[in-house]
Amino acid sequence: MATLPFFVYTIAFLFVPAGAVMLGAFQDKHDHATFSNIKLLFHHPYIDAYWGSIRISLITATIGAIFGMFVAYAAIREGTPRWIRSALSTFSGVAANFGGIPLAFAFIATLGPLGVVTVWFRNAGYDLSTKWPHFQLFSERGIELAYLYFQLPLMILVIAPAIDGLKREWREAASNLGAKGWQFWRYVGIPVLMPSFLGAFILLFGNAFAAYATAYSINQGQNIVPILIGAYYTGNVLDNPHLAQALAFGMFLVLALMMLIYIPLQRRSARWAK
């Protein structure tokens, strides 16, 4: 079987360590089996951390997926010079992994209290934090704005091959049959793109869900799961690796749930592609 090397590799290097984590979630400090860590997850502040993570991930995945698709389509479609696409995909490749302190500082330097944009607006007489949009960088909104910096490029990169697959001939055929622009999209374009769109959305969700360094650098008190895991597993203060593993197990459950929603949706939409 051609897939054997793949399974051997993932079992050895992914499932064994991941399995150790999942097992650790059910152990206490003295390695006895226990549910206490898992039960703790349903209390404050842990349950709030999960909602916080889910909220941020859903928002950034949705905005990133939709806007990413528009930008990708704008770059790939007929009429756009080819260099724009090359520049955009390579830039996206870098930006998709731009995170942590450098990204956080770039946004602090832009929208922080002394940020370039903040000062520009203030000099023009408009205080961004007191008037609309009441923007405060060191908050959940700020984190979401920063997350989009790697969510958008990720979407662009992943959806581009699918947009490539939207054959030009289809668009011509559709217009020959009298379809207007939006009709093409509704009956041909969107259904064809939908499976890949959903896959990309899940990828973006997972990407945001697991992101840690950027959020920590902007608002290290933000109540999201990765920050808690970091605190319990590898901080200078708290020290409870099993609780951290339980938190990771909870993440696993959330993502499993997302997959359960994704699979039937994807199957329905894939009927079109075949």
Added chain:
Amino acid sequence: MAPSAYVWLLLGAAYFVVPLYATLDFSLKKNVIGTPCCTLHNYGWVVHNGDFWHTIKISFLLALETIVISLVLFVPTIYWVHLKLPKLRPVIAFMALVPFVVPPIVMVVGLLRTFRGTPHWYYGTPWGFLATAYVILAFPYMFFSLDAGFRSIDVHTLTEASQSLGARWTTTLFRVILPNIRSAALAASFLTLAIVMGEFTIANLSAFHTFPIFIQYVNESQGFPAGALTLMSFGITWAAMLSLLLVGRKRGARGAVIAGAR
């Protein structure tokens, strides 16, 4: 060019460029009271730092190694799944989400403990331990990219056509399929390159000295040079990708294309 395309591209460009400009503005400041502009001293600090060159070489080679291993591992697998085992696809898609679920912090401890007794050429060098870990990290991105790519071509027709002309599996894979999923494979490679050039946690906890480790160290201990380093690492990674793109384009130009594509 369509007007809506202009709008979207300009909006995207504005969002991406402004924070980079803010970093640039910071990196040109002098480390004196009042922070007047402008000096290239901070960039000089980075360029004259031996650690910068040492670690960037290591990370770059590591990235290439990871890309090669990932493509060799994932392309045939996903091809086979699309061709013969479509029911396996959701299983693999699910597996592809697992690296997200296990935070790198937790995963590296699991990996370190599991493979502790292994020989030094694997456990003690980045080319062994770190590369295998990075392949796993790249897995979700590789999978969803390649999957979208395979979905956009007609795998069955291409394979049947190629086999009816007498080609073996390897010929089919390399000379027919691969050129057709070139854009997806390139996208996946870009992502992997960026992941390796940006991955910090695993390298840090397993005590290797890679480029992101150097970046983090500078960010935590230096002021203005940190901004300079951010932009330089951004630029270097981008240049690396452009060169990957050119390499991919040159080889792909001769690829056979049958159904679909332009």
Added chain:
Amino acid sequence: MEDYEAQEVEFWAKLEEEGMSRSSMLRRSAAAAFGLTIMGSASTALGATRARLAGPPTVETKAGLALLVKNAKKEGHLNTIALPPDWANYGEMISTFSKKYGIPITNDNPDGSSAQENEAIRSLKGDSRAPDVVDVSLSFAIAGANEGLYAKYFNTNYKTIPRALKDTRGYWMGDYWGAVSIGYNKSLVSNPPKTWKDLTKPEYKGKVAMNGSPLSSGSAIAGVFAATLGAGGTLSDVGPGIDFFAALKKSGNFIPVQTTPQTVASGQTPISIDWDYNNLAYVKEFPAANWGVSIPSDGVYAAYYAQAINATAPHPWAARLWEEFCYSDQGQLIWLKGFSHPARFNDLAQRKVLPKNLLAALPSSALYAKVKFASLSQQTKAKAKIASDWPSKVG
């Protein structure tokens, strides 16, 4: 001279907190000294033979130092971990040691946390990259000792380290301590804050930041302790400290971003709550920030970090030589130069070997005289409270 008295006062005050009487302390230390003397003299000859045969010694003597240096040089390398060069002047400590003994040092993960240090000992056991020595916060030192991660070692200056700052079994000893301070950018903050109460003034809106979150940063949790004292509370309940920061966040004064050299140098965090040795180091490092430092007079809190040797160190002799160096007068003064209070401060002051210029560089000793340390049980209680309350109240 008054510095030494201030230190004495603080030292006895800390003992009071720990619930020990002076007489019992004297009795215990006499017993310990007696025991150590016995071990030291009777087995000197035996110790020398043992050292020549097997591993490095547990109790070091002045006579054995030559052998220690020789074997350490033979090992030829030292692995340290989590020692930022600008943290308590570790950069100079590392370079001076390397130059003096010709032993190169690999400093891994300079910004690592105490948890990562202990984990590195576990994960890298048997590998040549494992850390030889660690510098961890108190609770991790105790946990590590209990877990058997560390080796027992009594360096030649062990006796002059205050009882309250070391593990009597020899697994770890406090290396330096610092107090929580308020650093500020004089160009952006025209009226420098001098107390915790000052920080609530509306003129500091959007300006106050901490070095991390108390959930994971030792400096930040110390900030909460200190704020508790400033709010009139006791170290046994950090609720007032958490409420202080909650109110500060609500009024908009507190920005929950982590201060980094970039944010300090750029002025994005004009006020930073951090260890005194960090803030004082910024003064010279970032002239652009025009940095000043004050120790808040209404709440002075300090904590120390502890030095320990890996039980399975790849370079055991070099590890012990490093510890000898750190606790020698030369090493202690390097830490003092980094604006921290080294563990043997009292002893050095008594023998009058403290350079005046180094003492002058530290803020007023009268403020340090008020310093309070938290006991292990107080720290444990505080962590639990912060873990449950901080995300929802300040978050």
